[in-house]
Amino acid sequence: MDSNSPPVFDGENYQMWAVKMKAYMKGADLWEVIEEDYEVTPLGGLTDLEFLKQKFLVEFEGSLTHTEVPLILVSGQTRISSAMATVPASILILGSLFLPETPNSIIQRTGDVCHAELVLRRVWGTPDVGDEPSDLVRAGSEIKTDYADNPFVKMLQRKYRPQLVMALAIPFFQQVTGINMIAFYAPILFRTIGFSESASLRSVVVTGIVGMASMFVSMLVVDRLGPKTLFLVGGIQMLVSQVMVGIIMIAELRGQGYAYVVLVLICVYVAGFGWSWGPLGWLVPSEIFPLEIRSAAQSVTVAVSFVFTFVVAQSFLAMLCRSEAGIFFFYGGWVVVMTAAMQMFLPETKNVPMEKVAGVWEHHWFWKRFVRANDEKA
Template identity: 35%
Template sequence: MDDFVIEFFSAVHERKLRAKENNHCNYDDQYLQLFTSSLYLAAFVSSFGASKPCPKVGHLSKLLLLNSFLRQSSVGAVNILFQFFVAVGIFFANLVDYGTSKMHPNGWRVFLGLAGVPAFVLFIGSIVITGTPTSLIECGNETAGKSTLRKIRGVDHVNAEFEQFKAASEIARQVRHPYKKTMKCSSMPTLVIGIQLQIFHQLTGIDAVMFYALGFKNDASLFTLVSIFAADKVARRILLLQACVQMFISQTAVGAILLALMTTSTLTKVQAAIVVVHVCSFVMSFAWSWGPLGWLIPSETFPLETRTAGFASAVSSNMLFTFLITRAFLSMLCNMRAFVFFFFAGWILKMGFFVLLQETKNNVPIDPMVERV
């Protein structure tokens, strides 16, 4: 919002007013980038901080909230709902942003203040929500753990699975230094896969496309539903590779058109339509592949004894690279212009070669799968 920029980044606003043909450098300001990226730096630190109490509090309790309307769904689909609701949240945030942008001069204060509403709801929910079966068992409360497992599964006969949880929890309890264990050779493949997928999650260039997309990410929630229904029917590798091809074509096409724009200064109607199509194509492919599966696959690959430490490392990698890309993107855009799309296209090509990992779709339990990796 202009009111916000004038209040805190007046030099950026003055540069924006002077810009005529070159809009790539309007927001190239180190302090503005630091302000935006600081959120992800805080998330990077807190991801590790949350890994210690996580087993005690419970990290799969979202299953309880979703059980009433997802009783027949697979765990893979439920995990992907995380990305779905992120997209839904972005959509509502944009609606609030649009509404408050009309409230001069304090609309930005209202917008930032309203962020406290969902935060308060989450705080209340964190107090009343129950623990997960594994966390309750690890804390020695086996009766509550079994009862919670019955609620999640929707059936009374859960003895076999409960015994598996007990055995896995006992193994996990014997691991005194999970982070050290994740660094051992036997744990390295799963750690590398988890971290790389989270890093590639950002190196797709989703932020670069969103800069030009003008809100097309609002529709990402619709296409994430494709992944929810396809995750356990189509091989993970197929979804990721298909998306790599689609995203590579979109990034290259948009980069080529905008490269031509640097000499002509204006887009024809046909060129503008092609850009819109490719932007939508990119968002669609990301929303049903690297967006949700970047979170799902790491959750399927770590064994219970190192799951919290491993997933914390993976998520922290995501936050770190989000911080780095957000911190540098406006400067990259200013200096590289259309070539920034080719930069990310190169990473997408590398991602395609990387996706030669073990398939996690269907009927392979987590801990036996780790042994096979």
């Protein structure tokens, strides 16, 4: 078959064909006619491009006359689900109105150390904030140095190399766990393996609840177990579940029994992400950066995360059309890489006060050569 021709529906696996057809139509600049519910007009009197689009629309609508259209192709339902995203967005906007100023910002703008210490006590939930206020004052004084006008330049110094690498690696790894594959296309996955449309949507709700609950578990145990342990446990969970789902998809096992097995595996995967890379992908960077570069480094982390979120979202459909079940093994391979990288290159910060975290790099088997070499030169 010509690579430029549309995918042919062979009577089986309709949901996968629908995804491929959508990707094909987007590539041919034809998806808009479906998404916007264009009215089919007579073919006469149109330009060549308009003629082709209208002809394609007539044929495509005809092919769906006796076939159930999946959720992804129903524009009205898609708009409803998109509008529902405004609910958490509104909560975030309202919540931001009650956020206090950061202690670092208070000291840099007003120099009020007492106010900054009060905010620290409220945020940390303890009257003992250690040396954090004095460290904030010290970091604020360094703003008067040569590098202070551009903290991004300061971050490029050799002694900050470990933190810079983590600022780039952690958000990248977080996006290639494959979580967006589940978040965006779980309904189609569940339909493909045998669930009805309503059961597929209920399954998505179940996985969402599992993900939220696992994040609360992470909040409760991260200080006792440490980030590296959670990265290891979560990585193993995600790898095993992705490989098993991939095997089921390759074997083309169908039916309610296998559908429930896949649902359980997806829940295991979501739980693994929920108490490891989900929250820790943001928590760990906020801990490991020294105060003098923390704002700049955090902005790098956020920027990298959004860039690769865009890349994954844009490339997923094409990858799914080409590799189908192989995409689970692709992201599983990345889970192996990121789990090993965190165990080898991320120092343990369990029971280490935030103001002392910068010192753990000096004792790390790999990063100490950067930190100590810089101290010796100084």
